[in-house]
Amino acid sequence: MSYVVLARKYRSRNFEEMVGQDHVVRALTHALEQGRLHHAYLFTGTRGIGKTTVSRILAKCLNCIGPDGNGGITARPCGVCTACREIDADRYIDYTELDAASNRGIDEARDLIERASYKPSVGRFKVFMIDEAHQLTKDAFNALLKTLEEPPEYLKFVLATTDPEKMLPTVLSRCLQFNLRPMAPQTVAEHLENVLAKENVPVEPGALRLLSRAARGSMRDALSLTDQAIAYGGGKLEEPAVRAMLGSVDxxxxxxxxxxxxxxxxxxxxxxxxxxxxxxxxxxxxxxxxxxxxxxxxxxxxxxxxxxxxxxxxxxxxxxxxxxxxxxxxxxxxxxxxxxxxxxxxxxxxxxxxxxxxxxxxxxxxxxxxxxxxDRTGASNAPAPASAALQARVAERARAPVPVPAPVARPPAPAVTRPAVPAPAPAPRPAVATQASAKVSDEPPPWMDEAPFEDAAPARAAEPPVPAPEKTPITLRPSPAATPAVPAPAPAAVPAVPRVQRTALGDRWAEIVAALAAANAIAALVRELAMQAELTAIEAAEGGGERWCLRVERETLRAPTLAEKLQAAVVTHAGLNIKIEVSAGVPDDSPARRDAEAAALRQREAEAIIHNDPLVQAMLAQFSTARIVPGSIRPA
The missing domain is CATH 1.20.272.10 (Zinc Finger, Delta Prime; domain 3)
Structure with missing residues (x-):
């Protein structure tokens, strides 16, 4: 007789032999003893933990007739009757296992439905077991729904899957679901020890621990690895040999x-x-x-x-x-x-x-x-040399004086002559932090103590601080009678706009690029190449036409494919017979620089309008802490 692998030879034949799935065994045993049988069962869990084994044991429980041929439904199949022996041998005519990984279409589902219409040939129940049921197509599931919900009284469905999340909710709601759990390494090791004792294979405890961990909760994987380890070790299991086979690290x-x-x-x-x-x-x-x-x-x-x-x-x-x-x-x-x-x-x-x-x-x-x-338990723990050196450097830095930043220089405020007013007695500080009515302070808020932005520093330096009149109503446009004349603040200094050195070739290139962009003839990197390039020369090309020389700074835009696409766009939409050559260099007159110059001019005009507005000047003059936030002005 040919050798039978351990995973098949020691497959559980009844619920008493099942290992690591007590919660499933208990529920099915009580249901069989009380006659509370469901028409569809769903077993889920990872590979090699007993889904098919439970299905076969359940089929034997439903069809076992006992050694004398007079038995009924039982939770402890005899294992000797025709039904038990043929189910174990996978040749029982009323027990069908369908692998949905290779039989997943609607035709296979219709074949099952047709076979379900016939009563069992020799057994008490027909049992259809669909393995890897999540791989059935949606049409196949839909075809089975009616039969799965209301099967004939002689038909039982058993579905097994490693991925229940892919099952249709309508199928899950029609099944009694059991989740088989991965087995603990100790459980796997104990079962392997029993199997090896029956096989008369000497084994070291360290080898058992390695095999049980490598199985990762799958008993079938554990038995398969044990078969491999027996062959590798020449009929015995030693820890060094098993470690070498598994590639485990000591x-x-x-x-x-x-x-x-x-x-x-x-x-x-x-x-x-x-x-x-x-x-x-x-x-x-x-x-x-x-x-x-x-x-x-x-x-x-x-x-x-x-x-x-x-x-x-x-x-x-x-x-x-x-x-x-x-x-x-x-x-x-x-x-x-x-x-x-x-x-x-x-x-x-x-x-x-x-x-x-x-x-x-x-x-x-x-x-x-x-x-x-x-350290938490009170024991001393001397630091390593590297740690001591690191702590010394940290301590030295902690002892070093921390530099204090120099205060921001502010222009001295001009002296303001005020009438002599007797100072009132200081009021006691209230115990509550907030009041319904609080006196408005002329001091600037804390966030105004920060230095202004660099672009706004010249503007604030040119504005002399003017104290606000006491108890004067706030008006947006103060009249000369109510407020003393205050000189208007000087407009903020705007950075100079770098001028583009315009050329005739630049004018021509900018006109062509604008026309191509308006016609959507260039896009993405080709458009960026045209915008960043400067037309430096137009020369006669050999064989006719012209050779246009473009200067581009960015290396990524000097790719030959981009130059070819730009050349094709100019030839097609401008009707010119040209050949474009791109060289490295900083452009002085490009469409992008012209756009930047125009944007900078618009920005300067917008800022000038705001700074010269009478209303803005009046607000800056009346509120000593008021300022125009740099970067907040945008041209229309």
Whole structure:
């Protein structure tokens, strides 16, 4: 007889043999014992955790007739009757498994509906099991909806999927849903130990731990890896052989790396990373083992003694936990997780591993609120030499005097003659911070103590501060009788507008570019090339036509393809026989510079209008803290 793989040989035959899915087994067992049977079941969960196995056991429970042939529906199928044996062998005529990954269309759904109209041939129930049901098309789902909602009394549907989010809500509402959970590594290890004992395969505990972790909650994956490990190890499972097969990294490497990081020992860190390279160990596996070790360290830091004392892998976590502060542990854990995704982007995975580890050294030791776990318990923790040097530099900077910025020079205010008024007695400060009526202060608000913007500094220097008259009603246009004559403030100084050195060739080029832009003949980078270019020369070209020389500063606009597109636009829309050549240089007369000059002139005119407006001048004269916010004036 040919060899049967462990995943098939040790597939559960009844609910008692099911591992890690007690919540599903309990619900189905009680439903079968009480006769509360649903017409459609949906089993969800990741790969290899028992969805198809539960479906087959349920089909045996519904069709088992017992060893004597007189049994009925039961939660404990006998396993010896014709129905049980043929379902296990996948040849029972009334049990149909449909793989929706390859049979997903409406034709397959119609075939199921047609077969559903016939009563069972030999069994008590017909059971249709649709695996990977989320891959059925929408039309196939819609075709099954009516039969799925009200099937014949002899028909049961079982759907299995790894992605229930892709199932139609109308299908989900018609099914009794059970979510099968990934299994814990301890559960997987215990089951593997029982299987290997039946197979008479010697195994080391460390090898079992590695296989159970590598399965990531899937019992089928665990059994498949065990088959591979038995072949790799020559009939026995030893930890070094299993580690080599899986490409796992020894915890001692992760331990030495974390020790180097905790002590900020860069040479030791690089030496260990080079050792990983020389041994051919996986960089991704190294970060995974570091993350697993850091997770156990975090548990030990928060809840001392919570780690499993029987697991030898937790000894390193208990030893390393005092070396890092809890927030440092969390930071390094996040870096290890994110670093695994960055390894594929690095030119070399070992260089990527080194960069991930060096990233932690960029953070100061015991800085930013870091507090080591040993410090919280009262134990002394001497800093590493690198940390002591860093602390010395920080202390030296703290002792250095902080330079005080020089105050902003302001023009002296002219003396103002006021009538002598006796000073009133100071009023007691109210206890409440806010009042219904408060005296208006002539002092400028706090935000006006800042120095004005550079472009507004000349304007404020030319404006002599004028004190506001006391108890004078505020009017936008004060009359001469109510307010003493105040000289109008000088208009703000506007920066000079750089003039464009206009040329005849520039006029011609600007006219052509404006026509092309109006006709939408140029766009994107071609339009930018035309706007930024200066026509410097027009020469006769060999073979007829003209050669137009353009000068452009930006290198990205001097691409030959852009020049060709601009040349084609000029030839097509302007009717000129020309060839454009682009050279490097700073243009003096380009359409863009002309537009900038025109915009600057409009801006200067707009600012002059505002500064010379009588109303604006009156407001500036009456309110000592009033000013025109630079950059707030926009031409119409």
């Amino acid at each position: 915890r001692r490497h992760a331990q030495r790396l974390i020790e180097a990081l905790a002590s900020r020992d860069g040479p030791a860190l690089l030496a260990e990373a080079e050792g990983l390279r020389s041994q051919g160990l996986s960089a991704a596996g190294t970060l995974e083992e570091i993350a697993r070790l850091l997770q156990q360290m975090a548990v030990e830091q928060v809840v001392p003694g919570a780690l499993d004392t029987t697991d030898p892998d937790t000894d390193a976590a208990r030893q390393l936990a005092p070396l890092l502060a809890p927030d440092e542990t969390q930071l390094l854990y996040s870096m290890a997780l994110q670093g695994r995704a960055e390894l594929s982007l690095a030119p070399d995975e070992y260089a990527g591993l080194v960069m991930v580890l060096l990233r932690f050294l960029a953070f100061p030791a015991n800085g930013g609120g870091f507090e080591r776990a040993a």
